[in-house]
Amino acid sequence: MKYVVWIPLLPLIAATITLLFGRWYIRRQAHWLPCIAVFTSFLVSLKALFDVIGGARANFDLYSWVIADTFKVGVGFQVDPLSVMMLAMVTCLSFLIHVYSIGYMEDDPGYYRFFAYISLFTFSMLMLVSANNFLQLFFGWEAVGLCSYLLIGFWYQKKSAADAAKKAFIVNRFGDFGFALGVFLVFVTFGTIYYEPVFARVHEIAHATVNLFGHDILLPTLIAVLLFCGAMGKSAQFPLHVWLPDAMEGPTPVSALIHAATMVTAGVFMVSRCHEIFELSNVAMAVVAAAGTFTCFMAATIAPTQFDIKRVIAYSTLSQLGYMFMACGVGAFAAGMFHLFTHAYFKALLFLGAGSVMHAMHHAPDPTDMRYMGGLKKYMPITFITFFIASLSISGVPGLAGFFSKDEILWSAFASVYPWGKIVWLVGTLVAGLTAFYSFRVVFMTFYGEFRGREVLHGHEPHESPKVMTIPLMILAVGAVVTGWIGIPHVLGGENHFARFMEPVLGHPHFHLPHGWEEKEALLELLLMAVSTAMGLLGIYVAYLVYIKRPELQRLVPERWPTLYRYLYRKWYWDEIYHALIVRPTFFTARAIVQGVLDSIFIEGVVNGVPDMIRRGGETLRRVQNGVVHTYALIMATGAAVILLLIYLF
Numbered sequence: 162m163k164y165v166v167w168i169p170l171l172p173l174i175a176a177t178i179t180l181l182f183g184r185w186y187i188r189r190q191a192h193w194l195p196c197i198a199v200f201t202s203f204l205v206s207l208k209a210l211f212d213v214i215g216g217a218r219a220n221f222d223l224y225s226w227v228i229a230d231t232f233k234v235g236v237g238f239q240v241d242p243l244s245v246m247m248l249a250m251v252t253c254l255s256f257l258i259h260v261y262s263i264g265y266m267e268d269d270p271g272y273y274r275f276f277a278y279i280s281l282f283t284f285s286m287l288m289l290v291s292a293n294n295f296l297q298l299f300f301g302w303e304a305v306g307l308c309s310y311l312l313i314g315f316w317y318q319k320k321s322a323a324d325a326a327k328k329a330f331i332v333n334r335f336g337d338f339g340f341a342l343g344v345f346l347v348f349v350t351f352g353t354i355y356y357e358p359v360f361a362r363v364h365e366i367a368h369a370t371v372n373l374f375g376h377d378i379l380l381p382t383l384i385a386v387l388l389f390c391g392a393m394g395k396s397a398q399f400p401l402h403v404w405l406p407d408a409m410e411g412p413t414p415v416s417a418l419i420h421a422a423t424m425v426t427a428g429v430f431m432v433s434r435c436h437e438i439f440e441l442s443n444v445a446m447a448v449v450a451a452a453g454t455f456t457c458f459m460a461a462t463i464a465p466t467q468f469d470i471k472r473v474i475a476y477s478t479l480s481q482l483g484y485m486f487m488a489c490g491v492g493a494f495a496a497g498m499f500h501l502f503t504h505a506y507f508k509a510l511l512f513l514g515a516g517s518v519m520h521a522m523h524h525a526p527d528p529t530d531m532r533y534m535g536g537l538k539k540y541m542p543i544t545f546i547t548f549f550i551a552s553l554s555i556s557g558v559p560g561l562a563g564f565f566s567k568d569e570i571l572w573s574a575f576a577s578v579y580p581w582g583k584i585v586w587l588v589g590t591l592v593a594g595l596t597a598f599y600s601f602r603v604v605f606m607t608f609y610g611e612f613r614g615r616e617v618l619h620g621h622e623p624h625e626s627p628k629v630m631t632i633p634l635m636i637l638a639v640g641a642v643v644t645g646w647i648g649i650p651h652v653l654g655g656e657n658h659f660a661r662f663m664e665p666v667l668g669h670p671h672f673h674l675p676h677g678w679e680e681k682e683a684l685l686e687l688l689l690m691a692v693s694t695a696m697g698l699l700g701i702y703v704a705y706l707v708y709i710k711r712p713e714l715q716r717l718v719p720e721r722w723p724t725l726y727r728y729l730y731r732k733w734y735w736d737e738i739y740h741a742l743i744v745r746p747t748f749f750t751a752r753a754i755v756q757g758v759l760d761s762i763f764i765e766g767v768v769n770g771v772p773d774m775i776r777r778g779g780e781t782l783r784r785v786q787n788g789v790v791h792t793y794a795l796i797m798a799t800g801a802a803v804i805l806l807l808i809y810l811f
Contacts, residue, residue, distance in 0.1 A: 162212060162217060162219035163221065163223075163238075164208070164209075165205070165209050165240055166223055166238065167201075167202070167205055168202045168205050168206055168209070168248055168252065168287055169202070169284050169287035169288050169291065170284075171198040171199070171205075172195070172198050172199055172202060172255075172281070172283045172284040172287065173281070173284040174198065175198035175199070176195065176277045176278070176280035176281035176284060177277075179191055179194055179273055179276055179280065180273075180278075180281075183273025183274065183277060186273060189267065191272055191273035191276050191277075192259065192262070192263050192272075192276050195259055195276045195279070196256065196260060198280065199252060199255050199256045199280065200256045202287070203252035206245065206248040206249040206252045206253075207249060209240060209245045209248060210245045210246070210249045212240075213242055213245045214662070217240070218240060218241055219239070220237070220239045220241075220293050220357060221293075222236065222237040222293070223237060223238065226297075234294050234296045234297075234354060234355070236297060237292065237293035237297060237355075238291045238293055239291065239292065239293035239356060240291070241666050242662050242663050243430075243433065243434060243498070243663065244290055246502065246662075247291075247426075247430060248290060250422065250502055250505055251283065251286050251290065251422045252283070254417075254418075254421055254422035254505055254506070254637075255279070255282075255283040255423075257509070257513075258279070258414050258417050258422070258509065258513070259279065259280075260629060260633050261414055261417075261629070262275065262276070262279065262412075262414040263629045264520075264626060264627045264629040265413060265516055265630060266412060266414070274315075275312075275315060275412065278308060278311050278312050278315070279308075279312065279414065281304075281308055282305065282309070282312065282418060282423055283418075283423070284304075285301050285304035285307075285308055285423070286422065286423040286424070286427070288300060288301040288304065289301025289302060289304075289305065289427055289430075290427075290430060293355060293356055294355045294356060295354040295355075295356075295359075296344070296354055298431065298434075299340070299341065299344055301427075302337065302340065302391065302427060302431075303337065305395070305423055305424045305427060306329075306330065306333050306337070306395070306424075309326075309329055309330075309408070309419060310327075310329060310330040311326075312411050312412070312415040312418075313325050313326040313329050313408045313410060313411040313415065313419075314326025314327070314410075314411070315411055315415065316410075319410070321410050322410040322411065324407075325404075325407040325408055325409075325410040326410075326411075328403070328407055329404040329405075329407070329408055332394060332403060333395065333401070333404065334394075335390075335394060336391045336392070336394020336395065337390075337394060338390070339386075339389075340387065340388060340390055340391025340392075341391075342387045342390075343384055343385075343386075343387030343388035343390070343391070344388075346380075346383065346384050346387060350366060350380065350384070356434070360437045360438075363381075363438055363441065364441075366380045367381065369381075371383060379441075381439075381442040381445065382441075382442040382445050384438055385435070385441075385442050385445035385448075386442075386445055388431065388432075388435060388438070389432065389448060389452075391428065391431065392427075392428030392429070392431055392486075393428070393452060394428075395424060395427045395428045395431075396425050396426070396427065396428030396482050396485075396486070397482065398428070398452045398453065398456045398482065398483065399452055399455050399456045399459065400735075402456055402460075402479055402735075403735050403736060403739060405425065405475055405478065405479060406472055406476060406479075406732070408475070409472055409475055409529075413471065413515060413519060414513070414516065416471060416474075416475070416512045417508075417509045417512035417516070420474075421504070421505045421506070421508045421509035422505055425478060425482060426482075426501050426505070428482075428486075429482065429485045429486065429489065429498070429501050430498075430501070432449060432489050432494075432497075433489060433498050433667060436494045436667060439489070446489075446490050446491075446579060447490065447579075449486050449490035450486070450487055450489075450491060450581050450585055451490070452483075452486060452490075453482075453483040453484070453485065453486025453487040453488075453490055453585075454483065454487050454490075454585055454588050455483075456479055456480070456482065457479075457480050457481075457482075457483025457484055457487060457588060457592050458480075458588050458591070458592055459479075459733060460476045460477070460480040460483065461476075461480045461592045461595040461596060461599070462729055463476050463730075463732050463733065464476035464477055464480070464595075464599040465595070465598060465602060465729075466726065466729045468531050469531075470515045470519075470529050470530075470531050470603060470607065471512070471515050471519075471529050472529070473531075473599060473603055474511050474515055476599075477511070477555065480592060480595075481500070481504050481508070483592075484497075484500055484567065484589060484592075485497040485498075485500050485501055485570075487570060487574060487585045487588075488570040488573060488574070490581070490585065491574045491577035491582045491585055491670065492573075492577060492578070492579065492670040492671060493570060493573030493574070493670040494663075494667040494668070495660045495663040495669065496569040496570045496670070497570065498663060498667065499565075499566045499569055499659050499660070499663075500566035500567065500569070500570055502644060502659070503562035503563055503565070503641075503644045503645050503648075504555075504563070506554075506562060506637055506640035506644050507550075507555050507561075507562060508555070509637055510547055510548070510634060510637040510638060510640075510641050511548065511551045511555070513630070513633060513634055514544055514548035514634060517541065517625075517631070518534065518537060518548075518607060520626050520630065521541060521544075521623040521624055521625070522534065524617075524618045525614055525618055527617075531606040532606075533613055533614035533617050534606060534607045534608075534613065535606065535607065535608075535609065535611055535612050535614075536608070536609065536610055537607055537608050537612065537623055538608040538609065540622070540623040540625065541608075541623065541625045542625065543625060543626075543631045543634060543635065544625065544631065544634065545608045546638070547631075547634040547635060547637065548604065548607075548608070549608075550641055551637075551638065551641050552600040552601055552603070552604050554641040554642065555596060555597075555600050556593075556597035556700065556701060557593055557596075557597065557694060557697040558694075558697060559694055560642070561641065561642050561645060562640070562642060562643070562646075563641075563645065564645060564694070565645035565646070566645055567589075567693065568689070568693055568694075569648060569657075569660075571586055571590060571593075571689060571690075571693050572650075572686050572690070573670050573672075574586040575689055576670075576672040576674055576682075576685075577671075577672065577673070578671045578672065586689070590692060590693050590696055591696070593693045593696045593697050593700070594696035594697060594699055594700040595700060596700065597696070597697040597698070597699075597700030597701045597704070598700035598701070598703050598704045600700075600704075601700070601701045601704035601705065601708075602704045602708055604704075605705065605709050609708070610708075610709070648660065652686045652687055652690075
């Protein structure tokens, strides 16, 4: 199966050629090579997927990469159910986003540069998910971080975009430092960083401990928590979540690519790939569950207060990523990956739908502000229908993709052997209602009622996006419905093909049902499914009540509980807290070092001091070399006297 090498290689070739020669292409032709390359990668990924379904597996090195004493690692590929699912999903969504970008970025002066960057982004993610060792995983990990910096700050002349790019890059450095330490510790422990030998021997360290700052800590706990530091950064989990909402400063196709197919899903993928290490430590599993649960709830409370359409969807990503980590934290890794898979389609559809709306509102000073929208469904019927389907899916309405994957997580949490499973289920069920509420808040504010943006559009009328943008929306709408059907649970008459396909790699969660329910498992699962569905429908109804039927209720919370509303609107003040605790002290320390040490000691003392010393020495020598004979005679006599004295003494 060495043909899988071409899956990441084709986007890399396209990115390189487009970046080097794109500016000389015929106007607006820079998209052809990246689109063709990614589509071909998608076809090859499908072949690999069907081969793996047929029982094929592969694990090989393409060539030796690093050889240093006992450390040997190559550029390698592991072809198994987990990797081929990710390869097929990433290439499919990336191709649709490439096509959509042809219309969205049509008039942008950096057209060729944009397509080079997103093709490189795709290559980076494909290398990450297909790796057979931790070093190649780390290479892809850092490469997607670099590409996110380039794409979030794509409009670098805009200060907010440049600041958002720097914020994403710097925040991820904190997580990646821990991740790198985790990879180092894996090598020190096992003598290799290849997945197969590490996971085959991982049971040997189940009870091993290390002494850290005077405390004995389980080795699996330390490795897992360090690796999870990287996941918290890349997948934007608390406390490293603050970069993701600001990443909306990049072009909308970039947001779709980051949130749906690349970067933020890398953390969930890594934790699932390393599940055998995590499952050795209850502490590590609790950390994963706690981070996911808190992030899920926090983001779901912030989203209803935002008016930027992309920012609301960004917070929904934070919340849905929390769901995925909640699943991992209760041992349901296949359920977490299933939600990652379905979420990719309806989240890409939400972002691209938002981009279509922004395309229609591009004459407005702020085309993302929902307060200037409304009534757009009559102007943009395709965008409305597809966006509506995506909102139904993320709200967990039965029959759509989000319903099956979300309820698989909630059921796995409730029935989990881990004691925190019930808390995870409770928060997840509450968030299901909040998710439906803020998702349909966007739908009703954007597409229903009267159009409120005529004044800011200066006479321009909204219009439907071109076909090159709407066709990807329609394809993604199909995905937002049918991708969940491969995981229909047994209780609904399905076979849950997704879980069965992933079982050789991810295993299956261990359940411990409440006393008395062991014989009524199916009834309990249906009951929990009904509760979460009712919460979703309740959220949709409340959104309809507040934003359609009785719009005066929109002022209820801001007027009755202004402090609470301000707290949520300001995003729990995390940016302000980090600015006070980290940013300002860092700048103060840096300024003190630069001005107090570097400037005064090194710059003034060395850079300016050495020339000054040479000047003073020269002035002294000039006084001696004055051309007066008796001065020279005196110096010679003094020297002779010193020499005679030294001879006499020694």
